[in-house]
Amino acid sequence: AQKITQTQPGMFVQEKEAVTLDCTYDTSDPSYGLFWYKQPSSGEMIFLIYQGSYDQQNATEGRYSLNFQKARKSANLVISASQLGDSAMYFCAADTGRRALTFGSGTRLQVQP
Amino acid sequence: NAGVTQTPKFRILKIGQSMTLQCTQDMNHNYMYWYRQDPGMGLKLIYYSVGAGITDKGEVPNGYNVSRSTTEDFPLRLELAAPSQTSVYFCASSLLRIRGGGPTDTQYFGPGTRLTVL
Numbered sequence: 001a002q003k004i005t006q007t008q009p010g011m012f013v014q015e016k017e018a019v020t021l022d023c024t025y026d027t028s029d030p031s032y033g034l035f036w037y038k039q040p041s042s043g044e045m046i047f048l049i050y051q052g053s054y055d056q057q058n059a060t061e062g063r064y065s066l067n068f069q070k071a072r073k074s075a076n077l078v079i080s081a082s083q084l085g086d087s088a089m090y091f092c093a094a095d096t097g098r099r100a101l102t103f104g105s106g107t108r109l110q111v112q113p
Numbered sequence: 114n115a116g117v118t119q120t121p122k123f124r125i126l127k128i129g130q131s132m133t134l135q136c137t138q139d140m141n142h143n144y145m146y147w148y149r150q151d152p153g154m155g156l157k158l159i160y161y162s163v164g165a166g167i168t169d170k171g172e173v174p175n176g177y178n179v180s181r182s183t184t185e186d187f188p189l190r191l192e193l194a195a196p197s198q199t200s201v202y203f204c205a206s207s208l209l210r211i212r213g214g215g216p217t218d219t220q221y222f223g224p225g226t227r228l229t230v231l
Contacts, residue, residue, distance in 0.1 A: 004155070035219075045156075045203060045222035091155050100146045100171065100205075101220060103155030 002027040004092050004104035011109050013082045020067070021077040021107045023092030032094055034075040035101065036066065039089040048090075051075060082111045114139050117223035119204050125229045126194040134189040134226050136204030144207045145187040146220065147171075147179065149200040156203060162187055194230045202226045 003026040013019040025034065036048040051059045051066045059066040067076040075094075079086055087110050093101040120135045138145065143164045148156035148171075158171030162181040176198055178190040187206075191198060205220040 037222075043201065043225050043227075045205075045225075047219045047221070050219065093155075100148075100158045100161050101156070103157070105153075105155050 142206035
């Protein structure tokens with residue numbers, strides 16, 4: 001069974017600064033995908049970024065990048081130039097091709113002006 | 114495209130009542146999923162479907178039933194509602210089953226149904 005661990009229940013960051021949200025995963029499958037989702041206070045789940053286990057380069061999507069360290073089984077999300085609208089819950093998730101996504105418990109990010 | 118739609122948005126049930134949560138997607142996705150999210154927690158998979166007529170249990174299937182008669186619809190049935198089923202329910206869909214390491218197979222989520230059982 002796979003497990004996703006997010007050790008930061010809450011994070012604060014100043015507007016325009018960068019922030020890293022931690023995620024570690026535990027799977028024995030050699031082939032897997034890693035995802036980050038954002039959940040604002042309105043409740044919807046918004047896809048942010050994806051990293052495949054065989055991808056050689058770290059994924060980037062605009063201000064989001066994924067710091068993928070395969071040997072450490074970590075997939076940290078980096079948000080550059082934080083904006084007030086980035087305040088939300090952030091979930092790391094993994095899929096090994098079996099039963100959909102396994103989610104971590106989330107990190108609540110608050111961006112301060 | 115409306116994407117993934119869910120009805121109702123909110124519902125209050127009494128213990129022992131039953132109801133069906135509706136989910137429809139218009140993206141012609143073959144995979145569909147039901148998750149539940151308890152307060153302060155991540156999402157947990159209830160059931161999923163790889164296509165019309167095919168469903169399978171996820172991590173927390175007890176107390177729920179599903180059916181998939183069409184590509185578009187994936188309703189979730191609660192029989193004999195219990196307070197432990199108080200949660201936010203999300204439906205999601207994706208086009209291809211992820212095998213990991215390959216092309217992105219993003220799951221698209223509906224807006225959720227907030228269910229309270231009293």
